[in-house]
Amino acid sequence: LVRLVESGGDSVQAGGSLRLSCVASENTDSSYCLGWFRQAPGKEREWVALFEIDDITTYYANSVKGRFTISKDNAKNTVYLQMNSLKPDDTATYYCTARLPGCAFDPKFIYYWGQGTQVTVSS
Numbered sequence: 001l002v003r004l005v006e007s008g009g010d011s012v013q014a015g016g017s018l019r020l021s022c023v024a025s026e027n028t029d030s031s032y033c034l035g036w037f038r039q040a041p042g043k044e045r046e047w048v049a050l051f052e053i054d055d056i057t058t059y060y061a062n063s064v065k066g067r068f069t070i071s072k073d074n075a076k077n078t079v080y081l082q083m084n085s086l087k088p089d090d091t092a093t094y095y096c097t098a099r100l101p102g103c104a105f106d107p108k109f110i111y112y113w114g115q116g117t118q119v120t121v122s123s
Helices: none
Strands: 004-007 011-013 018-024 033-039 046-051 058-060 068-073 078-083 092-099 117-122
Touching (some): 004 092, 018 033, 033 078, 058 068
Antiparallel strands (some): 004 018, 046 058
């Protein structure tokens, strides 16, 4: 059982930046696809950015491509999401996720979820 703990959510103005962090309870390097999903009020949960098990391939939703960057530090069992040029549409609860043996884009195929961290972007 992998436990994921997110941090870094906050309220910012449009155009601002935030960095989310997620610490996993066990070594997840080269085994788990680590990533981020989000859910805005009244909307379905959607994938945002994923880091494949090859430790090279990353995936970004079109809505965040060029603004968000996912990275990981295997020595710290931590995955990050750097969010720049934030928009009000980015307002959501952000969830850290882990899945093996590879990435999935549909929430129903994700095995492990963090508790979520709130990001609010005001105009």
